[in-house]
Amino acid sequence: MPDSPTGPGKKILDQVxxxxxxxxxxxxxxxPHQQYLSFLLNEDWxxxxxxxxxEVLPPPKITRVPSVPDHILGVINLRGEVLSTIDLKSFFxxxxxxxxxxxxxxxVEHAGMRxxxxxxxxxxxxxxxPEDLNEEPLLAGTSERVFFEGAxxxxxxxxxxxxxxxxxxxxxxxxxxx
Amino acid sequence: xxxxxxxxxxxxxxxxxxxFLLGVEADQIAQLTRPSGQRLSTHIxxxxxxxxxxxxxxxxxxxxxxxEEQRQLLVVDQAGEKVGYRVDQVGELITIDTAMYxxxxxxxxxxxxxxxxxxxxxxWENELVLLVDLQYQPQNEPKEGxxxxxxx
Numbered sequence: 001m002p003d004s005p006t007g008p009g010k011k012i013l014d015q016v017x018x019x020x021x022x023x024x025x026x027x028x029x030x031x032p033h034q035q036y037l038s039f040l041l042n043e044d045w046x047x048x049x050x051x052x053x054x055e056v057l058p059p060p061k062i063t064r065v066p067s068v069p070d071h072i073l074g075v076i077n078l079r080g081e082v083l084s085t086i087d088l089k090s091f092f093x094x095x096x097x098x099x100x101x102x103x104x105x106x107x108v109e110h111a112g113m114r115x116x117x118x119x120x121x122x123x124x125x126x127x128x129x130p131e132d133l134n135e136e137p138l139l140a141g142t143s144e145r146v147f148f149e150g151a152x153x154x155x156x157x158x159x160x161x162x163x164x165x166x167x168x169x170x171x172x173x174x175x176x177x178x
Numbered sequence: 179x180x181x182x183x184x185x186x187x188x189x190x191x192x193x194x195x196x197x198f199l200l201g202v203e204a205d206q207i208a209q210l211t212r213p214s215g216q217r218l219s220t221h222i223x224x225x226x227x228x229x230x231x232x233x234x235x236x237x238x239x240x241x242x243x244x245x246e247e248q249r250q251l252l253v254v255d256q257a258g259e260k261v262g263y264r265v266d267q268v269g270e271l272i273t274i275d276t277a278m279y280x281x282x283x284x285x286x287x288x289x290x291x292x293x294x295x296x297x298x299x300x301x302w303e304n305e306l307v308l309l310v311d312l313q314y315q316p317q318n319e320p321k322e323g324x325x326x327x328x329x330x
Contacts, residue, residue, distance in 0.1 A: 065287060067238060077306055
């Protein structure tokens with residue numbers, strides 16, 4: 001069973017909490033920027049809104065489940081809550097490389113449901129304004145445009161921001177009535 | 179399935195199908211047979227009967243085991259019909275606190291699962307056991323894993 005967030009996730013989450021506290025303290029000042037957690041899939045950087053972020057964990061032991069799509073890795077017990085985990089590379093149709101020691105599980109919450117997303121590495125927090133997302137996202141593999149909010153130039157490359165709404169809508173999450 | 183008004187624990191028989199650790203409510207098991215057909219235990223006295231057998235390796239998307247002789251058969255009473263489920267290895271009989279260590283499948287899995295008898299998860303020591311309801315009969319679904327009728 002995974003312990004409390006430690007290691008690489010703790011540093012990021014401390015930064016997220018500080019940022020959220022600062023945003024609450026200055027809520028009268030409207031900022032167009034949003035903050036994204038950057039993460040790596042193969043050699044490309046992606047981003048996830050910190051509003052969807054719950055925590056980042058070293059890859060825990062994942063229990064495989066039979067007869068589910070390949071991108072569903074299985075389930076974990078996160079301090080008494082059983083979560084599904086998704087291999088984002090598989091979901092996006094990206095090639096699978098060898099697992100690295102930098103892999104991490106990003107726990108997100110969307111529409112009241114928590115899910116773990118396996119990624120290759122965690123990067124920095126990135127501030128982007130809506131107008132920064134003016135690049136077309138990399139549509140790798142069989143991915144669809146609906147899975148991404150857009151992309152921004154970032155460093156010498158791009159940061160492609162994923163859309164949890166698009167991803168989970170594709171997974172049928174919104175039709176779930178359980 | 180779990181009657182919280184009666185008992186706070188549930189007896190679960192664990193078993194392996196390939197790499198998957200699965201569990202079924204022990205009360206569902208009518209017979210447990212060795213490969214030779216010798217019964218290990220019998221909750222319901224039943225004589226020779228026509229038995230429909232499902233191979234859970236097929237249900238789990240796994241290739242057929244070459245060493246069929248070593249496998250075991252869980253027999254359940256499914257709406258008055260005896261059905262055998264062939265598994266790789268029977269594990270242990272465990273007792274689980276229903277309030278603390280049993281959960282429904284998370285929503286994503288509930289939607290995406292193709293094996294309709296899968297319904298929950300329980301924690302046992304350091305493992306998560308996937309719970310199945312072998313008495314549940316999915317409606318209008320292909321009988322995945324069906325092998326043949328056999329005599330026991």
